Amino acid sequence: MMDMYLERHPSRSRRRVAAPPVVLIHGLGGDRTTWKHVIDGITEFYDVVVVEVPGFGRSRPLPSNVTPTPRALAETVHGHLRANGVKRFHLVGHGLGGWIALEIGDIAPDGVVSVTGLCPAGFWPHPSGDRQRKAIRSARRWSALAPIVFTLPFMRNGLLVGTLGGPGGLPYSDGLEIVRAYGAADDYVRVNEAMLAEVYNVTRRLTPLAKRVPVFLVWAGDDRMVTPPKINPPEGVYQHVIPYAGHMPTFDEPERCVEVLLAAVDKGMMLTEAV
Secondary structure: OOOOOEEEEOOOOOOOOOOOOEEEEOOOOOOHHHHOOOHHHHOOOOOEEEEOOOOOOOOOOOOOOOOOOHHHHHHHHHHHHHHOOOOOEEEEEEOHHHHHHHHHHHHOOOOEEEEEEEOOOOOOOOOOOOOOHHHHHHHHHHHHHHHHHOOOHHHHHHHOOOOOOOOOOOOHHHHHHHHHHHHHOOOHHHHHHHHHOOOOOHHHHHHHHHOOOOEEEEEEOOOOOOOOOOOOOOOOEEEEEEOOOOOOHHHHOHHHHHHHHHHHHHHHHHHHHHO
């Protein structure tokens, strides 16, 4: 098993001590800090397992001879969860992590209680080329300057305008962590290219998945990076929009985000137990 980072956060509630844990999977260019403002809210009721996707944070990239597609990343994350004794769980993924969560739902339907995609990637109309090589080079340059530049609120909010959208200002420490994670991602370019070369098809992929596992798609009203699919979701897929949030609602609207994610997990539990 490859070297992949995983951390556990036990629930503070005895009411759901036997409930499956909630596994949190960050998005492209992210790491475990994606969830820093929502973990306490979720662990009020559920155990939480945070993983870092291969090639990001403390997790090593997939081998050079393996294309890091969402499916390949999902197989690795699922294998790592099983190797660490996490065999039945809820999945919550952000961005690319949402796509990975959907793939894990397909790989291991018996182990997955529910799948929640938070601003999930993959629902674009057709594959596209890598548009973000300049962005990652820029982020790596800004990482060195960020401790100084980000002391100015208008600078950190302006530089992250495509990522964040909430009405409040972004704290210094949050802006610094977002840019550093993005700039330090070992396998950003390969993963981004593999992700953009594919589409997560609603008819062929989402429809059969939703017949087996409850699926929740949570979108952000001010997200400039991903948008909901253009066709109506199939039966078994539940959608919600968090207004006034950008692509990272865990930073823009953390309290509302916790409410929505807990409601999805609770409903997933209820639907699964009713079968």
